[in-house]
Amino acid sequence: MRLAVVEDDRSLAEALRRGLVQEGHVVDVARDGVEGLDLVESGVHDAVILDVMLPGMDGMTIARRLREEDIHVPVLMLTARDALSDRLNGFNAGADDYLTKPFAFEELLARLRSITRRAGAIGGEMLVVGDLAMDTRAREVTRGGKLIDLPPREYALLEYLMRHPGQALSRTMILERVWEYGFDSFANVVDAAILRLRRAVDEGYDNPLIHTVRGVGYRIKA
Template sequence: MRVLIVEDTRRLRESLVDGLTAAGYAVDAVGDGREGLIHARTTEYDLVVLDIMLPELDGISLLGRLRAAGNTTPVLVLSARDRVEQRVEGLRAGADDYLVKPFSFDELLARIEALTRRARGSASNVVGVGGVTLDLAARRFSVGDSPLELSPREYAVLEYLMMNAGRTLSRGEIEEHVYAEDRQVWSNAIDSAVAALRKKLAERGVHDLIETRRGLGYLVGKAGTPGADA
């Protein structure tokens, strides 16, 4: 999943990028509101982490413009402004969650998971498709009871496919959600990741989970709870 961080404090921005990248997210980060708005409008993010007090364009204005343009990407506001009216202002401007600085990284991760879960219309952190289970909180795949070991890139591709189960996803779309903008992406990166995934899944007896739609992209079967399709 791809996350945009708009935070002007360099050190905090770098820590957020480091932590979220380590957690498996593709992360883009910018230091002012104007640049943040451009990124949010031109790239499809799964989540935006937004500071309020920003140079060039403040977070509330950025959020207002984003929502006015019909952008529904979940936005998590980070701010040192902790008064009730300030939090209310942020939420009313279109934020999906509000986290007051200082905050723990674990809490931030939990809130990001909750927001992405809510965005896909699920109340559970666990997604199951075709015998494969994804635990979003533990950031782990499993087939049956045994874990499925995947590289970060494979994890990111399969996660995105399963999160969008039942929908055909183009290579470009998968790339956009799986890689941060500063990453060098080879033209066949998604294809080779899918091939590696199919091999690992086949070793566990899972065949045809990822379907190729010629000229369109890839499709994973309709989503369901693990209990339902196990």
């Protein structure tokens, strides 16, 4: 894979670059936020390792800008701050996962594999709910023949819903499957992602497919 590392700590950035190159990846490094945003906007990277505290522009702003520009590259956010509110802010800004410093390099590799696997096609089947279709090999979603562009997290969320049509899925179940977190404190992250998914999938249609199950969570059905 070709990876972007946006990290102002020179020693950490170099350690990441060396380790990732040894794993067979091509690595581009930026050491401030403005340079990092320019780098990722090139659209050539398979994933981004993004520090939160950066000179010029912080990582939260970069992640938010990327999503606003419809750049859906998977983002692994790094930070020395481990407060729940910081993690929630990262997810809401558009990060796909969050890793607290210090961390083991093996864990970083595992999380990179996870977010890129979610972003890519898994299997080769067609999932269909009403006039909504997902081609998991091509990683394409259409409704009524119209192509819908989704970021990796919303794509993974929709895939999970579509693999369980008609089933009421709790927020905890969704967190464990899509975010790989099992904490109810993250429930508002699920709600925010569902809101974005509804805008992409249901907005402008008379028959919404994504439904709230009061006191439980969500389901998709025609």
